[in-house]
Amino acid sequence: MLDIKNIRQNTETVKEKVAKRGMDSGVIDEVINLDQERRELISKTEELKSKRNKVSQEIAKKKRNKEDADDVIKEMRETGDEIKAIDQRLNEVQAALTDQLSRIPNLIHDDVPEGRDDTENVEIRKTGTPRAFDFEPKAHWDILEALELADFERAAKVSGARFVYQTGDGARLERALMNFMLDVHNQNGYREMMTPQIVRKEAMYATGQLPKFEADLFKIDGMEMYTIPTSEVTLTNYYKDETLNNEVLPAKFTAQTACFRSEAGSAGRDTRGLIRLHQFNKVEMVRFERPEDSWNALDEMTNHAENILNLLEIPHRTVLLCTGDIGFGASKTYDVEVWLPSYDDYKEISSISNMTDFQARRGNIKFKRDKDAKPELVHTLNGSGLAVGRTMAAILENYQNEDGTVTVPEVLRPYMGGQSKLEQL
Numbered sequence: 001m002l003d004i005k006n007i008r009q010n011t012e013t014v015k016e017k018v019a020k021r022g023m024d025s026g027v028i029d030e031v032i033n034l035d036q037e038r039r040e041l042i043s044k045t046e047e048l049k050s051k052r053n054k055v056s057q058e059i060a061k062k063k064r065n066k067e068d069a070d071d072v073i074k075e076m077r078e079t080g081d082e083i084k085a086i087d088q089r090l091n092e093v094q095a096a097l098t099d100q101l102s103r104i105p106n107l108i109h110d111d112v113p114e115g116r117d118d119t120e121n122v123e124i125r126k127t128g129t130p131r132a133f134d135f136e137p138k139a140h141w142d143i144l145e146a147l148e149l150a151d152f153e154r155a156a157k158v159s160g161a162r163f164v165y166q167t168g169d170g171a172r173l174e175r176a177l178m179n180f181m182l183d184v185h186n187q188n189g190y191r192e193m194m195t196p197q198i199v200r201k202e203a204m205y206a207t208g209q210l211p212k213f214e215a216d217l218f219k220i221d222g223m224e225m226y227t228i229p230t231s232e233v234t235l236t237n238y239y240k241d242e243t244l245n246n247e248v249l250p251a252k253f254t255a256q257t258a259c260f261r262s263e264a265g266s267a268g269r270d271t272r273g274l275i276r277l278h279q280f281n282k283v284e285m286v287r288f289e290r291p292e293d294s295w296n297a298l299d300e301m302t303n304h305a306e307n308i309l310n311l312l313e314i315p316h317r318t319v320l321l322c323t324g325d326i327g328f329g330a331s332k333t334y335d336v337e338v339w340l341p342s343y344d345d346y347k348e349i350s351s352i353s354n355m356t357d358f359q360a361r362r363g364n365i366k367f368k369r370d371k372d373a374k375p376e377l378v379h380t381l382n383g384s385g386l387a388v389g390r391t392m393a394a395i396l397e398n399y400q401n402e403d404g405t406v407t408v409p410e411v412l413r414p415y416m417g418g419q420s421k422l423e424q425l
Contacts, residue, residue: 349387
């Protein structure tokens with residue numbers, strides 16, 4: 001959520017940055033008007049409450065002196081009714097203001113390029129060269145079927161479309177990838193966590209999924225609770241409503257969880273294979289930083305995501321997202337994209353974002369530089385490290401052999417009991 005003081009003091013800059021995201025900047029005028037009415041109502045009600053206190057004292061004085069106080073009592077009741085009406089309107093205005101603020105995206109960093117969609121993202125670097133096959137390579141969904149590594153048909157029978165059973169070596173490879181990623185992030189100083197996978201609506205609000213993106217979530221019927229779309233939600237909310245000591249920062253967490261997404265509005269996109277499922281595994285990185293340290297932390301996190309693919313020796317590239325592609329809560333985002341031969345293109349496998357104080361303001365997460373200092377909002381950052389199913393798809397496609405087998409990347413072999421190949425049983 002944006003700082004209302006910043007909106008008030010830098011209205012034109014805020015309107016300009018909101019407009020660059022494709023949002024009607026008129027919403028900022030609505031916010032300014034609501035904020036102005038809110039402040040006027042607060043001033044008026046404080047004035048009336050002061051008047052009521054004085055009248056109350058006058059009534060007490062008249063009663064002590066056994067004087068007629070009926071006219072003053074009438075005045076106090078009228079003042080009380082006026083205060084009640086103003087308070088009711090104040091509650092309505094505050095609710096409307098909060099709702100409007102909750103739907104305004106974060107302010108983009110000055111480095112973010114302008115663009116309509118992902119075709120206008122800016123490539124930062126490219127690592128590795130896509131393999132030149134001397135045979136016709138298969139798509140990962142065909143490899144999964146041929147080697148009996150996954151079963152989509154039986155998953156559809158049990159849960160519907162876009163679910164999967166990982167089977168045999170497919171399940172082992174998925175587990176190996178999760179353990180490998182967590183171990184690498186542990187070595188980079190991230191504290192490993194196992195988190196809840198069902199959360200209250202307040203947690204979803206804090207990280208920005210609610211209210212704007214409720215259609216993308218799975219809600220538990222009859223309860224104000226949701227399955228998580230990413231462990232960004234649970235890791236970021238770990239410090240919700242807390243003020244941290246300075247020495248706690250930076251705090252770096254990693255976790256592997258299942259992620260649940262309804263994929264609203266994605267009909268027809270990536271319907272085959274492991275790229276776009278309703279349930280998938282992901283290893284997440286989340287950091288809490290002092291504001292002055294968060295931009296260096298963003299670069300470091302991006303390197304940590306890239307490092308997983310470097311160790312797996314899979315070609316990839318990193319892009320800076322443009323204004324038309326950046327996420328709602330992010331101020332600046334890098335996507336790491338992995339090469340997939342079946343697409344003859346790079347596909348996103350990690351988004352790493354600096355959310356600045358956007359989530360911290362919603363979740364009331366602060367820190368104090370020393371015991372006498374005024375509390376400040378932390379900066380939160382998050383990034384996939386990595387999406388496990390997409391990493392598995394990249395391994396199957398980039399490490400496939402002409403005889404139908406798949407070579408296991410060397411760094412994963414210790415996690416698979418030394419197994420060097422995936423082959424048909």
